[in-house]
Amino acid sequence: MLYLSQLLGRPVREVEGERVATLKDVIVRLGEDHPTVTGVVARYRRRDFFVPRARVAMIDAQGVRLNSDILDLRRFARRDGEAMLARDVLDKQLIDVDGKRVVRVNDVQLIEGGGEWRVTGADVTFAGLWRRLIPQNFVGSTRTVEVIDWADVGYLATDAATVQLKSSRDKLSRLHPVEIARLAEALSRHQGAEVIEALDDETAAETLEEMHAEDQARIIGDMEEERAADILEHMSPDEAADVLGDLPEDKAEDLLELMDHEEKSDVEELLPYEDDEAGGLMTTEFVVLPKHLTAGGALARLREMAETPNMIYYLYVVEEEGSWKLSGVIALRNLILADPDAPLHEVMRDEFQHAHPKDSARDVAETIAEYNLLALPVVDDAGEIAGIVTVDDAMEYLLPKDWRQRLPRVFG
Template sequence: MLYLSQVLGGPIFDSRGERIASVNDVLVRYGDDDHPPVIGLVARFRRRNFFIPQRNIADFGESGARMSSAKLNLTPFERREGEVLLGRDVLDKQLIDVDGKRVVRVNDVQLIEAGNEWRISGADISFQGFLRRLLPKGFYGYDKPVEVIDWADVGYLATDTATATVQLKSSSDKLSRLHPVEIAQLAESLSPIHRTEVVESLDNEIAADTLEEMSTEAQARILQEMDEERAADILEEMSPDDAVDVLEEMDDDKAQELFNLMEDEERADVAELMAFDNDTAGGLMTTEFVTVPRKLSVGETITRLREMAETPNMIYYLYIVEEEGSWKLCGLISLRSLILADPEKQIEEVMRTEFRFAHPSDPAEKVAQTISEYNLLALPVVDDEGDIAGIVTVDDAMEILLARDLTSRLPRLFG
């Protein structure tokens, strides 16, 4: 086992034992391996960097490297796609530790010999790793404790090179093991450009869920920096109300461009919400909800839910309408009550006919207060004709109430 700091700057000898160059960097190839292999050394001789492939290296360790051949190819080194320089691209960079759910700094890189090759085994994030690089070998105690992250748990490496895209492809599955809230929190610890790369590495659905956990300003900045087609795909996966918020945060030309790229159905949902002012129930609601006709049985309703190709992320209630294809709201039922009801009964027999609702023009704060006072998980928004136009969910209401509560406390906090 070696650390990168122990070999950088070390001598390189030819097969006869004569020093011919020094180790400028160690090159690895990213792919599907959890522990990427070392494919060679970048050697330096008289201000020239050239490449020595792993197959031409007989020995490699703290004392340097020894070649198995006396022949050298002094062609200037050029990085190829998928290649990462450990010294330049990894040392002192931030990475996401998926297992520890944290962003950490790489102070040294641990290498391990496996068969006839060397591989990255981990990232030393301890202060001892930093000292190992600074102090001469005789002054550093190798028995001091270190903290090394298994490279298999590296979900993202904040490198500043074009190879970031390559390594992200191999690590996006690791990031996807985390909850979108956790991914968002970790991404916000990184620089804006790396935050965008993290979101880009995720599939559209997880990327949308992650963006929804960020501020509207961060959402807009990330989507504006992405490829337009990909940004539009992610917008389609977002809740319509969240998509409206982020489009309104962008400059008009960019927002119109992304809006036009959205699929017809999702674009129609977003356009419907854009007609309402932000500080009204209409501007606060989402059009993602489930309706069922009142003449269905409980069992038929449950079967229909199971067979739906797409359902809202959070189904708090089912909204009962007069007939198939109608939007005329006549009742609602919670998911819990539906599951516990007799499957043979008609849905109209178990639904609630008395319930709170809002009008699209009602002030957003009034809607939030209603949700809070009546301990609701969602509130239907009903227009003048009695049709359900959307619902306001408890998370959106809490954002309003928490912001108001903080504002009311500011005079006492700073007065």
């Protein structure tokens, strides 16, 4: 086992042992859990050149021994998918998906096996920095060393455009969107955006919903428009409307035009409302059922629905099929326990709390808190349900600012 710090600056020797260059960097090809060393960068008279692994006979703490006297002294040029451990990894931040944290790389661990050297871990302790800065004093040191398995590196925060972990999406998806959001916000703005772009559309949408409004708008606004529209389609309509509302008008219109018709329509319904109104808080993701259905028929219809909201606590009963005129509300639990043959109008509550789209957001939040509701229907002047305000969105108006990020998203 070696650490990168033990190799940098060491001699590169030819077959007979004569020093011909100095080791400048170690090259690996990303894509595997433990990337293989493909060669080294050596320096000779201010010129950096590449020595492929096939020309290397031995690597140890004394440096590199070549197996050939033939060297290609053309200047080194990095290829796509390659990482330079000293330049791209040392002193950079990474996401440790096992520890769910952002850490700084102070040294890189390399282990030989089967005739190949591989990157096996990142030393994130002060011991790694100490080993680099004062190597002669590190021998025999009892300083604690913590090495993160490279297989748990979900994102490498480097400025090199060609360096990104192909496995980032799979590794980051092991984390909850709340955790990904927290980690992305701990990185620089550019690097946090890279984390979001590395995710699949659904996970990216869920992660963005957990981020601050200004970060949401910035990331979506800077993203390639087709991808941004795809992510907006996976966000809840109210969240997507909030993001678009924070973008320049022409940018928001361009993204709306790229969205699928159904998702676009849901979002457009919410855009006219202000953030501090019930209409600006509400989502259009809810389930309506006609009151002529029986309890058993209603449950059957729920099972047949192609898409339903992530969490359903209440069902909203309307006058008839295709109508939006709200007649009553049924808690899902009560529907499940009801006589399957009972019509919905006998099971529902026809007296219920509701809000108007123009009601203040604070009044809505206070109503939800006072009546211990998980959601409150928003009903327009015609008595039609326009949306619902969920408890997690409403409570943001009552909780202190530093508590808002801790509030679980009850409705996913």
